[in-house]
Amino acid sequence: MKKWKIPKFKSIRWKLVSVFILLLVATMMIIGTILQINITDFYHKDFREQMTTAFSDELISSLSGSIYAEDAVARMNAELVAYSGRLGINSNRKYYILDSSCTVLACDSESEIGKKLDVTDNITTALNGEYGTSTVKSSQYLDYAIPIGDYIFYIRDNKSEINSLSRTVFSIALQSLGFGIIIAVLLGFMLSGTITTPILNLTKRAERLAEGDYDSRIDTKENDEIGLLANTFNNMAQVITTSMTELSKEKNKVDTIIQYMTDGVLAFDKDGAAIHINPAAYSMLRLKQNANLTFEKFVNANSVDISLPELIYLEHYKTIERDISTPHAMLKAYFAPFKKEDEKTAGVVVVLQDVTEAQAVENMRREFVANVSHELRTPLTTIRGYAETLLDSDLTEDIDMAKHFLSVINREVDRMTRIVKDLLTLSRLDKDSLNKTKTFFSMDELLEDVVNRLKINAKEKSHTLTYSATSNMPQILADRDRIEQVLVNIIANSIKYTPDGGRIEVFAGYMYKEVYVKVKDNGIGIPAKDLPRIFERFYRVDKARSRDKGGTGLGLAIAKEIIELHGGSIDITSSYGKGSEVIIRLPALSE
Numbered sequence: 107m108k109k110w111k112i113p114k115f116k117s118i119r120w121k122l123v124s125v126f127i128l129l130l131v132a133t134m135m136i137i138g139t140i141l142q143i144n145i146t147d148f149y150h151k152d153f154r155e156q157m158t159t160a161f162s163d164e165l166i167s168s169l170s171g172s173i174y175a176e177d178a179v180a181r182m183n184a185e186l187v188a189y190s191g192r193l194g195i196n197s198n199r200k201y202y203i204l205d206s207s208c209t210v211l212a213c214d215s216e217s218e219i220g221k222k223l224d225v226t227d228n229i230t231t232a233l234n235g236e237y238g239t240s241t242v243k244s245s246q247y248l249d250y251a252i253p254i255g256d257y258i259f260y261i262r263d264n265k266s267e268i269n270s271l272s273r274t275v276f277s278i279a280l281q282s283l284g285f286g287i288i289i290a291v292l293l294g295f296m297l298s299g300t301i302t303t304p305i306l307n308l309t310k311r312a313e314r315l316a317e318g319d320y321d322s323r324i325d326t327k328e329n330d331e332i333g334l335l336a337n338t339f340n341n342m343a344q345v346i347t348t349s350m351t352e353l354s355k356e357k358n359k360v361d362t363i364i365q366y367m368t369d370g371v372l373a374f375d376k377d378g379a380a381i382h383i384n385p386a387a388y389s390m391l392r393l394k395q396n397a398n399l400t401f402e403k404f405v406n407a408n409s410v411d412i413s414l415p416e417l418i419y420l421e422h423y424k425t426i427e428r429d430i431s432t433p434h435a436m437l438k439a440y441f442a443p444f445k446k447e448d449e450k451t452a453g454v455v456v457v458l459q460d461v462t463e464a465q466a467v468e469n470m471r472r473e474f475v476a477n478v479s480h481e482l483r484t485p486l487t488t489i490r491g492y493a494e495t496l497l498d499s500d501l502t503e504d505i506d507m508a509k510h511f512l513s514v515i516n517r518e519v520d521r522m523t524r525i526v527k528d529l530l531t532l533s534r535l536d537k538d539s540l541n542k543t544k545t546f547f548s549m550d551e552l553l554e555d556v557v558n559r560l561k562i563n564a565k566e567k568s569h570t571l572t573y574s575a576t577s578n579m580p581q582i583l584a585d586r587d588r589i590e591q592v593l594v595n596i597i598a599n600s601i602k603y604t605p606d607g608g609r610i611e612v613f614a615g616y617m618y619k620e621v622y623v624k625v626k627d628n629g630i631g632i633p634a635k636d637l638p639r640i641f642e643r644f645y646r647v648d649k650a651r652s653r654d655k656g657g658t659g660l661g662l663a664i665a666k667e668i669i670e671l672h673g674g675s676i677d678i679t680s681s682y683g684k685g686s687e688v689i690i691r692l693p694a695l696s697e
Contacts, residue, residue, distance in 0.1 A: 604629030
């Protein structure tokens, strides 16, 4: 059994440690963010309060009295210098006296006198005659603007102090985080050990259980989730022990049934290797007990036209039936895929039934029908001879009635004779006899000959009968006379069951290694309810109509059997009152 090894950094211990570290990091990030926000809010609030206090009514009154003096700027500058302590003027915070164009008239730095400052939101507010006291957290500076007369008194702080304080807080947080991670790792390893140790013990017991030691149990005194898990494991081991015992009994029972059943059973896995063969299958197939049988060898040895992929992937879990002929028996084989518990195909089961006796009975039945049909031909011929004699006689009394009766007798005799001939045809159809009469011939040439012969019949009913080949067709290997019989039957039916002045079109071509023939008419058609039974022997859509037309109900049955014996197919589609279409497909000669 495979031993599973957990990667070191994917163990529960490391996961728990990682959780502690992530929680610590998240906590420190939240605390740092809150501190940063509070420091910023405090600094902004303190700046506004300091400015509001510094620009008292006394200072504003004094500045207002100086704006009309001849040396107004110098006097106002002197007053601001006197109040610089209250204003907090230092290297990071400066004051400016501006005119209406934002030109610096005075400040604590002579190098900036005469320059224009950038217009801020607070300066704009002051230009409009109001105090500019707003602060923006995302801004790189703090400012305060008061209008007095034509002058603007402007204070600007570059936030160096708050930035320095933020860096200090961030540095402290990082140091705290580092120490916290070390502590989290130590605590995580200590605490996780109390969880992982019982789990490892449980894992070892589970491995022993998987190896077949169903008596393995876990002793635990914990009264927590780990203890509950251990008790559950013990209960599971008990249930598994009981289930395995029951499964063993069922397996032995099934093995006994399969061992002694009369049908042969073979099982193959999805790779085609035999996984089970019962004695009945060995006997039916004459296999040796140590035979190295595979699915491919089985189907090839018995000439079964089926493949393993077709059963597993293409047939959608349908049972497929095939006949197998061996030198000593006739077998009916049923192929069906079987699944595993996960609904995936695991392989194929083949059930063999010996139908040798049933086949013999069927052959006897066919021979009986053939003998009866043969014996009926002689009396039917005699009846027809007498009927013709009566028709030729000079009858003096009620001659019209006599002729009518005799005509009916003659017509029925003709019909019964055709039935006997068709029954004989059906009884003689088999694959072995067809194989002896197969030849290579051109379907194109055969169709031209058949259509030309039947054009006379079509002309009698004013029909248009045409033939065209859509592609170059290869030769086929078949019984030419039987294929001709089918083509004549199908085209004659179209002529017969199409009202006068109709159109019958015959097409032929080559596609997908098959030669196809399509006969299309605009006749009376076949009702949809009758289409499934149209190829049954003696089945007629309209018995009276078929009898009047001279049909026996065996033509299509003969045609279907002939085509299928050649490995082809025949299909009919029809719309009642609009016409029918017959398609015949036959395998073409391989290139």
